Amino acid sequence: MDAENTPPSSAPSPSAQAPTGLASPVLVLGATSLIGGFMLARLNAQGITPISLSRRPPSDDVCWVDGDLADPNLADELPPVATVFSLSPIWLLPGALPALKARGMTRLVAFSSTSRFTKLESTEPSERAVARSLAESEAQVEAFCAEHGVAWTILRPTLIYVEGRDANVSRLAGLIRRFKVLPLSGRGEGLRQPVHADDLAGGAIAAAEAPAARDKAYDLVGGETLTYRVMAERIYAGLGRRQMILALPPWLFRLLLTLAKPFYPGATATMADRMAQDLTFDDAPARRDFGWAPRDFRPRF
Template sequence: MVIGGTGLVGGYIVAHLQGRGGRPLVLSRTERTSPGIAWVRGDLRDPASLRLPEFATLYCTADAVLLAQALPHLLNPRLRRVVAFSSTSVLTKFDSQIARERQRMQDLIDAEEQIAAACRQHDVGWTILRPTLIYAEGRDSNITPLSRLISRFGFMPLVGSAGGLRQPVHAEDLALGAIAAADSPASINKTYALAGLETITYREMIGRIFDGLGRPRRTVPLPPALWRLMFLLAKPLFPSANVAWGLRMTKDMTFDAGPAVADFGWSPRAFHPVFT
């Protein structure tokens, strides 16, 4: 069963499960039909109404908070493994200056604990995956909006040196990692950070977006005060962003993916996006 199968990472999970000869069950709020997929209509926000066939493995790329609330309704006698996605932001944004972000991170942490507790209670092996900065050219909400900003203005404003470290990770690699984790006994009842192969500065990350667009690298360093003003101009391209996004350009956000490498062979690609 894949919850979030119409989304970025979940769509790749569905495709790769099909590629392995499976016919995954995929939850959808709307009626759908497609070859090789058993679509099940239902809404995770209304878990009591779900009428699902039994399944042995559950992948959830949807909001972990919703999964935590719905999991008691998803448990069935055949279920043996749950692989759920959270975020490394629970560690990088817990002290955000934005109260809404701090609350969101606390909600995610609570959800992780609830998922683990429910699985332990029913003898189901759980794995929680915390990705870093997720991208998939033209489809994600992290790197793609930056490419659009660069395409529109031809340059990218940065806060100071923008030397904060990042580890962008491709959505397809996350899907492959989730499937590998579900297959690995070593990953049972553990939480992992899933980082991209490379650790690069925010400035270099932006530079590679320029490269992927076939444009010369043009960045403009700004002091934090001026960044706040420039952010107002860019806000229409980033409707869900806040000013703290830019101020974090100087903050390191890196994680050790070594345990994931050891336990289920985590092997992500380097960050060289190509935009067509």
């Protein structure tokens, strides 16, 4: 639904309060992302009809604005807003903040990533650039909100998954389906904390409602900390397949990744090194401030 075709009376006033305590209207940026569908469903279940900003409709029954965060005329496209959930890459957000504030934003919950920390010293220049961009964007969001009286919360998930849709867990599942055997670099002892997108949607809503979560950033992890190998074993179980995991010397695994790059453009040699690294974070502040309680890692495909 285009903004210009939205009846003026269809959007509640910025001062209206949704039953959950969220200030309305509620705007979701990046509604077609992994988290987006779960976010819209949870808001609707709580009696909230969010407005979605997207370049394509998230679904047939969603109120949405056809727009782009990079549009210099974004303020002209948007209806009034109060609470904003930003599910898009956070580096797209700083440039849109003036338009969002002009339309009434008073509360912002934005997703970043723990890649801000894990890729900061990567041997891959592109990964270091991502880490810098995440850190710089977070700082810009915090500075703008502090200057303009917007309560902000930044959420940094670890390894996000949605069965059959993500580029992490589901990519491994696809490799298992195709080749049956899953090679690992070494024994795959690096620790992981995969987190489901539905839990992230619920956590974002809880954070928006919690006074204790204002003007803070949180690392959000899944309900379990497990090794890369155990994570792979759980994926086999979720597929109903017999485990066929092949431990390779790291040098050989790196060579395989190099050879596979034409078929898997995202493959890099650093993936081999990362399988041995512990990529873990502490979610105790989120549990304390807004009741973060994610599920264990038991995917079902």
